[in-house]
Amino acid sequence: MQISSQFDSGNIEVIEASSADNIQLAIRKDNQSDFYQWFHFKLHNNERSEHVLTITNAGQSAYLEGWTEYQAVASYDREHWFRVPTSFDGQNLTIRFTPEYDSVYFAYFAPYSYERHQNLLHNAQLSDECQLQVVGQTIDGNDISVLKIGQEAEGKPVIWLTARQHPGETMAEWFMEGFIERLLDPDDGVARSLLSRAVFYLVPNMNPDGSIRGHLRTNAVGVNLNREWQDPSIEQSPEVYFVREKMLETGVDMHLDIHGDEALPYNFVAGCEGIPSYDERHKLLEESFKEVLLAITPEFQDEKGYDKDEPGKANLTVGSNWVGETFKCLAYTVEMPFKDNDLLPDEETGWSGARSHLFGRDVLTAIFHVVDDLR
Template sequence: MFITAQFDSGNIEVIDATNEDAIELQIRKDHQSDFYQWFHFKLYGEVGAEHVMRITNAGDSAYPDGWKDYSAVASYDRETWFRVPTSFDGKTLTIRHTLEQESVYFAYFTPYSYERHQDLIQSAQQSSLVEHVWLGATLDGRDMNLLVIGEPSDAKRKIWVTARQHPGESMAEWFIEGLLGRLLDDEDGAARKLLQDTVFYVVPNMNPDGSVRGHLRTNAVGTNLNREWQEPSLERSPEVYYVLQAMQETGVDLYLDIHGDENLPYNFLAGCEGVPCYDASHAKLAQRFKDTLLAITPEFQVEHGYEVDGPGEANLTVASNAVAERFNCLAFTLEMPFKDNANLPDEDFGWSANRSAQLGADVLSAVYAVANNLRD
């Protein structure tokens, strides 16, 4: 039996793997940070034997409540990821699986590899609707990619979408894949109409260094990018620095920042109600956006989510709040679950890559519903 995490987004430390029914593991912390929760590893073992893996430091992870009612994902072919029996006793996360083949991958959520990210960028670039912009380099020297969809014009409304500030939230880039798939479909009427009057600026992965390193929440030097939007720096948060610089050049009329939530088993939006500029027009647009999503997909709901900030109480280091205030625009943080959508559970797959991508496509309808009124 052998366990490895020496690959893109791999994260696990082997404490004891001498017995297949008592494998002891630990999740490695983000570099220069105390955050940890993401895991991704490969196990070689005996076909037909049950393997019991105990992640012994789960109880001290960044979001220990996230392990409650959670099931890990596994895959033999790295295409289909299914849920496997998982339990948590307050300290240790135990994963059980009987091998059907000689090796299997396990992960916190379906990974979105850096190789797939590069494929997504280059595939989108093939469209005549897309301009691929290199914004700069990360601290590890990786590309910061921006996709501009539509013909830029001062008269057109500017829709910005960023994803995966927290690299372990891989569902965010699956969401982007679904959004781009619909937006670049020349037979989709809503997409075609939107691009007559709007331009989309999409950053599919805000944190490529953390993604490759197997981090949960931070970049190469342990910075939580979603707390850097008031004063980003090239030394600690070049990813935010470059994106905010590009936003300043284009302006922003609507901003969506795509995330995953460890604890809540729902899809939901967190708005910018607490920023100083928020007014009745923002509230009206926000309600229309939510009502549209509620009407078209049972995957979205508004009963469960984060506590709404009081007037003037927003944390302006957070992306959606910072952008809303800086550009006096509508902005949301969209959250998806690591567990499942409790309102529409799927025992075999839980919340998944495919469902994330479908939600990305569906959100385009909500954008369409508010686009014409973003500058009212």
Template sequence: MKINSSFDSGNIEVVSYDDPKNITLNIATDSNSEFKQWFHFKLHGETGQTVGFEILNAQDCSYVDGWDDYQVVASYDRQYWFRVETEFTADKTLKFSKQLEQSTIFFAYFEPYSYERHQNLIQVSQLSDLCEHQVLGSTVDGRDIDLLVIGDESKERKIWVTARQHPGETMAEWCAEGLIDRLLDQNDALSRSLLDKAVFYVVPNMNVDGSYRGNLRSNAAGANLNREWQTPSLDKSPEVYHVRAKMKETGVDAYLDLHGDEALPYVFVAGTEGVPSYSDKIKSLEDEFKSVLMSVNPDFQDEFGYDKDEPGKANMTVANSWVGEEFNCLSYTLEMPFKDNANLPNKETGWSSERSYILGQTLLNPLYQLVDKLR
């Protein structure tokens, strides 16, 4: 038997595997940080063998509430990922087991989105006449900060989308891929009509270093990028520094920042109620965005989510707050679950890459309805 996490986005520490039915593990912390929750590893055993796992430090992870009603994802081919029955025990460890149908199986916190797939997304997208690939700068580890400009930059309305500031939130890049693919579909009447009026600036992965390193929330320097927007630096948070500079160059009329939430089993948004410039106009845009999205995708709801900030009490280091205030625009954080959507559960897969992708496609519907109102 062998356990390995020495690959793109791998993360696990083996404590003991003397007993195949009780393999004990720990989740490693993020690079230069104390965050931890993401795991991704491969096990090679014998077909028909039952293997059991116990993650001993689950109670010490960053979002302990995230383990309640959570189910691990697994895959034999790294294409189809299914849920494995999981228990957060009275001893505050995470336990799961699986009888092997093949000799090698992968387990993860959520379906991974590899750096290789990210590069493929960039390269394939640039083949479209509608898309230009730009490199905004370099990450801490020297990787490219990729931007896809979709549409004609002379268009008056500028719509920005960023994803995966927190690298373990892989559903965010699956969602971004869905949005990008629909924008580039020249047979889609809605996307063609939207691009007649607006240009999109899409950063599919803000944190490629953390993604590759197997981090949950931090970049290579240990920075939580979604707390760096007020005063980013080239040494600690170059990813935010360069994206923010490009935003100032282009302007922003609407902004979506794509994320995943460990604890809440819902799809929801967080707006800018707490920023100083919040107005009735922005509230109207927010309300219409939510109404249209609910009408086209029942995975989205507006009953459960984060508490709204009191007026003037927003955390201005957070992306959607800083962007909303800087550009006085519609600015949303969109959250998806690591678990399942409690309103529309799927026992086999839970919330998945496919549902994230479809959500990304349907995000264009409210933007299409609102585009003329953004200025």
């Protein structure tokens, strides 16, 4: 029996693997941080008996509610990920699985590899509408990449999307893949119309260091990027520092920050009602955007989500709050589940990379319906 996580985004420690029915594991913490929840590893064994894999430190992980009614994902080919029987007793997360083939991967959610990230960027740049820009480097020396799609012109709104500030929230980059592919489709009328009326700046992965290292929430030195927006530094949070500088250069008329939520089994958005400059225009823009999403996809809902901040009490270190206040623009955090969308469940896959991809495409339609009201 072999258990390995020595690959891109891998994360697991083997405590004991004496037999198929006694595999004891632990999730490694993010570097210089106490955050952990993301796991991704490979099991190789020729036995076809039931394997019992126990993650023994799940009870001290970052988001205990994330394990309630959670099912891990597995894959034989690293393309199709399916849910496997998983239980949590308050301390141990136990996966029971009988392999059909010699080697199988397990993960917290369908991984989005750094290699796929590079393919996404470089395929996008082949479009005449797209420029691949590098605005800086991370602590580990990876590029901080921005896709500029469309041409700037006087009066055109500037729309920013950022994703995967928290690297373990891989659904965010699956979302971006769907969004980018549709925006660059020359046969898509919504995309063509939008590019005649707006310019887009897209960051598919804000945190490549954490993604490669197999982190849940932080960058290479244990910094939560989504608490750095008010005062980032090149030393601790260059990812936010350089993206923020680019935003200040281009201006922002709309910002969506794409995330995943461990506990809530729904797709929803979180607005910036608590920022000091929040007003009636801001409220109407938020409501218009949500109404369109509700009309075009049953994957979205607006009844379950985070509590709204009290007026003037928003945390301005959070990306969408800082952007909304700084640019007085429509700014949302978009959340997707690690589990399933309980309003439209899929027993085989739960919420998945493919569904995140499609949701990204749907969001383009919602932007189409509000773009003329952004300025």
